[in-house]
Amino acid sequence: MTARDEILKSAREALGGGDVQPEATPAARIRIPEVALEARIASLFRAVCALAGKTFLAGSPADAQAYVAALIGSGPAVASNAAVLRECGIADLAGVQTGFTDLQELRQACASAPFGITSADYALADTGTLVMLSSPQEARMISLLPPVHIAVVPRSRILSGLDELLSLVPRPGEISSSMVLITGPSRTADIEQILVRGVHGPGEIHVLVS
Amino acid sequence: MTGPPEQKIHETLENPRLQAAIYSSTARLADHRRTALATLPEYEELRTQAHLIKRHTIENLGFYLEQFESNAKAHGAQVVWARDAAEASDFVWELAKRKNARLLVKSKSMTSEEIDLNERLAHHDLEPVETDLGEYIIQLAGERPYHIVAPALHKTRYDVADLFSAKLGVPREIEIEKQTAIARSVLREKFLAADIGISGANFLIADSGAVTIVENEGNIRLTTTAPKIHVAIAGIEKLIPRAQDLAVFLKLLGRSGTGQALTVYTSFLTGPRRAAEIDGPDELYIVLLDNGRTRLLADREKRESLYCIRCGACLNHCPVYRKIGGHNYPWVYSGPIGAIITPQYMGVEHEPWLPFASSLCGACAEVCPVKIDIPKHLLTLRTQVHAAEAERGQGRMERLGFRAWAWVMRHPRIYEMAGLMASAVLPGEHWFSKAPGLLNHGPLGAWLSQRDLPPVGKSFRQLWRERRKAAE
Numbered sequence: 001m002t003a004r005d006e007i008l009k010s011a012r013e014a015l016g017g018g019d020v021q022p023e024a025t026p027a028a029r030i031r032i033p034e035v036a037l038e039a040r041i042a043s044l045f046r047a048v049c050a051l052a053g054k055t056f057l058a059g060s061p062a063d064a065q066a067y068v069a070a071l072i073g074s075g076p077a078v079a080s081n082a083a084v085l086r087e088c089g090i091a092d093l094a095g096v097q098t099g100f101t102d103l104q105e106l107r108q109a110c111a112s113a114p115f116g117i118t119s120a121d122y123a124l125a126d127t128g129t130l131v132m133l134s135s136p137q138e139a140r141m142i143s144l145l146p147p148v149h150i151a152v153v154p155r156s157r158i159l160s161g162l163d164e165l166l167s168l169v170p171r172p173g174e175i176s177s178s179m180v181l182i183t184g185p186s187r188t189a190d191i192e193q194i195l196v197r198g199v200h201g202p203g204e205i206h207v208l209v210s
Numbered sequence: 211m212t213g214p215p216e217q218k219i220h221e222t223l224e225n226p227r228l229q230a231a232i233y234s235s236t237a238r239l240a241d242h243r244r245t246a247l248a249t250l251p252e253y254e255e256l257r258t259q260a261h262l263i264k265r266h267t268i269e270n271l272g273f274y275l276e277q278f279e280s281n282a283k284a285h286g287a288q289v290v291w292a293r294d295a296a297e298a299s300d301f302v303w304e305l306a307k308r309k310n311a312r313l314l315v316k317s318k319s320m321t322s323e324e325i326d327l328n329e330r331l332a333h334h335d336l337e338p339v340e341t342d343l344g345e346y347i348i349q350l351a352g353e354r355p356y357h358i359v360a361p362a363l364h365k366t367r368y369d370v371a372d373l374f375s376a377k378l379g380v381p382r383e384i385e386i387e388k389q390t391a392i393a394r395s396v397l398r399e400k401f402l403a404a405d406i407g408i409s410g411a412n413f414l415i416a417d418s419g420a421v422t423i424v425e426n427e428g429n430i431r432l433t434t435t436a437p438k439i440h441v442a443i444a445g446i447e448k449l450i451p452r453a454q455d456l457a458v459f460l461k462l463l464g465r466s467g468t469g470q471a472l473t474v475y476t477s478f479l480t481g482p483r484r485a486a487e488i489d490g491p492d493e494l495y496i497v498l499l500d501n502g503r504t505r506l507l508a509d510r511e512k513r514e515s516l517y518c519i520r521c522g523a524c525l526n527h528c529p530v531y532r533k534i535g536g537h538n539y540p541w542v543y544s545g546p547i548g549a550i551i552t553p554q555y556m557g558v559e560h561e562p563w564l565p566f567a568s569s570l571c572g573a574c575a576e577v578c579p580v581k582i583d584i585p586k587h588l589l590t591l592r593t594q595v596h597a598a599e600a601e602r603g604q605g606r607m608e609r610l611g612f613r614a615w616a617w618v619m620r621h622p623r624i625y626e627m628a629g630l631m632a633s634a635v636l637p638g639e640h641w642f643s644k645a646p647g648l649l650n651h652g653p654l655g656a657w658l659s660q661r662d663l664p665p666v667g668k669s670f671r672q673l674w675r676e677r678r679k680a681a682e
Contacts, residue, residue: 003500004291006293007291007446007504008272008275008276010500010505011275011446011507013508014508014513015269015270015507017272025263025266025451026262026263026266028454028455028457029255029256029259029458030454030457101488106489107436107489111398111402134487139487139489140431140435141436141489144428144432144435162457162460162472163457166457170452170453172478173281173285173478173481176484177285177479177482177483177484177487177490178478178480178487178490179477179478180476180477181475181478182475183471183474183475183476184474186428186474186475187427188343188344188390190342190343190360190361190362191362191366191386191389191390192366192386193235193360193363194386196386196387196390198390199390199393199394199427199428200427200428200429200432201427201432201474202428
């Protein structure tokens with residue numbers, strides 16, 4: 001008997017059932033509060049700041065471009081292929097490398113660049129979370145390898161929280177192989193419970209709402 | 211009956227630095243939890259829902275395992291079943307051999323600790339490298355995790371300084387930020403050079419065939435992104451039915467463990483990299499591990515031990531863990547949850563003293579986010595240990611003693627006379643220390659060495675009679 005069959009058989013025998021269909025699954029608990037846009041932005045920024053992240057509300061695409069330009073100086077920075085970064089002119093800034101489709105080139109660029117610039121599919125207002133679904137436009141490494149992560153989120157994509165996200169995207173695997181929730185900078189407290197930011201992922205995070 | 215490791219426990223109790231480290235770390239984690247829960251009015255409702263979902267999933271485990279398997283395969287993952295530790299680690303070893311891989315990066319996983327994966331792989335000349343900072347420290351030290359969520363809780367910055375300079379050949383550095391930077395740069399090289407990344411899983415999502423893993427450092431994202439191959443090793447009890455159920459579990463897990471509303475990273479991984487995606491692993495293997503879990507399943511009451519989401523809250527609130535620490539438990543799972551799952555995975559005869567190493571204060575059940583009734587299961591396990599001993603003809607004197615006690619208790623006159631005799635023979639305070647030898651030996655002696663008994667005076671029955679007489 002294969003390990004698979006044996007484990008399934010032992011499980012079913014232990015539970016005293018044959019191949020029964022499960023009785024009705026408890027209904028999923030999803031609660032979505034009504035929160036106005038202004039309040040969602042305020043809550044998102046409060047939560048990001050509480051985690052030592054930086055925030056910026058861009059009045060226009062040029063605004064967003066200017067914030068990023070001032071931040072990265074002469075770079076180098078790696079930007080994802082997201083449309084919003086082109087629309088804001090961030091992809092065209094000096095020192096910004098973008099348009100990667102080759103894995104090796106992307107790895108090399110991300111391994112040495114101090115800045116990674118991405119979009120985010122959603123942001124969660126109550127916890128200050130960025131939601132990133134991997135795609136041809138959005139590689140996983142850009143928000144992971146460089147020490148500083150800058151993310152641009154359109155204001156229409158700010159959700160109240162996890163419940164709203166999971167009601168909009170009930171099966172993330174149908175869209176992407178990877179959905180990552182990012183809540184603040186990378187951190188550890190493994191030595192003497194002292195908080196240190198930027199252990200493996202970015203120690204600095206900037207959330208721009210466009 | 212083999213007993214607890216008394217020598218080691220005494221060493222822990224007599225080490226003031228270690229006592230302070232355990233006490234303050236667990237207190238801080240408990241404080242963070244309390245603060246985080248204060249802003250979650252629906253906490254009790256979430257706990258109840260989490261318990262119901264886990265119960266439903268475990269009661270229908272066969273169904274959900276098959277659903278998970280078929281959805282994972284549909285997204286291109288390969289599902290591997292392992293009956294025990296050897297099967298799981300042999301799979302990884304053979305995969306490494308087939309792929310010509312030698313360097314493996316690992317993210318923190320209690321399941322991989324449970325199967326001694328590192329030792330087994332190193333035995334085959336492979337190089338598994340732990341990448342969570344705490345796990346990396348204890349791997350360099352050649353130790354086991356001290357705590358489910360804070361593996362290096364017992365190490366100071368000075369220990370880390372010595373360890374890094376001895377093992378990594380770097381100058382001795384005592385600043386924690388700089389120590390972290392050293393680990394970051396050493397491990398970054400490993401991530402980029404590794405052939406295989408090995409992770410655990412916090413949740414297996416049946417309706418998606420997905421693996422969900424939470425962390426704070428980013429090492430899990432690197433482990434599951436940089437190498438060409440990702441192997442996730444998960445106990446079969448990690449299943450939940452739907453992605454939507456994460457709304458309940460993630461809110462409880464971060465807050466109960468470290469007091470975070472959400473951990474920094476939550477990865478929801480479904481199959482390997484898709485054709486047009488630029489990065490991510492080309493191959494994903496999900497190892498479903500039994501290793502004693504189906505044996506545990508057979509007990510209708512105690513099977514709820516499998517609901518555990520490994521938040522560590524019961525350790526932080528346990529008066530026993532907070533004194534004896536994590537290394538005096540016989541297996542990788544320490545604290546109250548370890549005390550109930552270890553005997554169930556391994557059999558009660560394995561470490562029969564373990565269910566007794568508890569004051570049954572109930573703090574663990576009070577803080578458990580999935581409402582596992584740990585004290586109740588400890589009591590059942592105690593009964594089982596005694597039953598097993600009786601079967602082997604052990605513990606005769608103890609049973610005889612209790613039978614005599616029960617007989618005396620059922621005969622009021624004799625009970626009273628015994629009390630009178632005791633107070634006549636053993637008067638005054640600390641009477642036990644004056645008691646000739648007899649009482650100061652064996653288990654009773656050990657018990658008395660830590661306790662003061664009240665002086666023997668008039669019995670309750672005597673006082674009752676006297677008061678009634680006075681009132682008349």
